[in-house]
Amino acid sequence: MAPPSDPNRVLIFDTTLRDGEQSPGCSMNLSEKMEMAKALAELGVDIIEAGFPIASPGDFESVRAIAQEVHGPIICALARCNPVDIDRAAEALRGCPRPRIHVFLATSAIHREFKLRMTPQEVIQRAVDGVRRARDYCEDVEFSPEDAARTELDFLAEVVERAIEAGATTLNIPDTVGYAVPEHYAAIIRHLRTTVRGIDRCVLSVHCHNDLGLAVANSLAALREGARQVECTINGIGERAGNAALEEIVMALRTRRDFFGLTTGINTRLLYPTSRKLSHITGMHVQRNKAIVGQNAFAHEAGIHQDGMLKERSTYEIMRPEDVGIPRTELVLGKHSGRHALKQRVADLGYHLTDEQLNRVFEEFKRLADLKKEIYDSDIEALAENQLQTG
């Protein structure tokens, strides 16, 4: 795939169904994968990595079915750099209107020595052969030097250059074990962009794992250096601590457009529904304080914050919940809440109390809040009713 004509457009490559699904507790059957693939297409992702066809007959079938039935995004199949894998990926993609084969091979010294037992020259030859074979099947070929972030920089640049000569159109730089930090990862991308011949004709892509909690930060740092495809998953699911979370990257780019100057094709209002769909299908819950899609992402409990929000929401909100598909901001009533929020909730529940009645409800509410973790509307209603009857 050639780089998009708009130099500020970032391609969203979703790997929820491949790298995400590979993680414990996240496996999906064919119909679940199909449901997710359709949701991802609706969300507006540019590329769906549908699976690793050689891994199992089920993975092969899922890629085949998605390649046939899901229209809009490019459908990508993963393969190691060997003929059997690549032929199987091509077979799964047969008939797909927009196919991509993604071939990968480890390049770091650790992997070369202990896993592959190959010399650097053998690695280069295997990568070149893999890319060429994939190109025999389709024009859109992505190459990933696995464990790129721990690969010697000059060797990495050499492998990438040879993969481009062999016909790769997207060059993906994985931080396979989540080892990079933002400045380090940005420097790798800068080095490749400035030294590798032919890189301008290709899309430079990033793929970050979250072992140090830096997957999103690393991805964003790389986009600042000219990468234009970002590989990510819904809710950040993926091997070990996961992959970069799609919803966080998209909303960081959108909320800080002033800083990044970059756009995506994502319909952000579908972020929350898509996150919920994945949780529902996999049974893997999203942590309450998860950015963008967690239950607390747009909830405020502290009195000072609630007071600010009731006066002007931008005091404590940098994004609008509606923009990510969450119906409204929640002002949670608890022991930290103030009088202003309580007054508003009492009025929203349809009670008209005098200042004196409200003061008494507030006192009782604080006593109750010390005893309970959460105060429900039914608790407030009971306190207000009690005041109307006795007060």
Ligand code: KIV
């Ligand atoms: O993390 C990784 O290196 C991968 C590759 C297959 C791209 O998932």
Ligand code: ZN
């Ligand atoms: Zn990965």
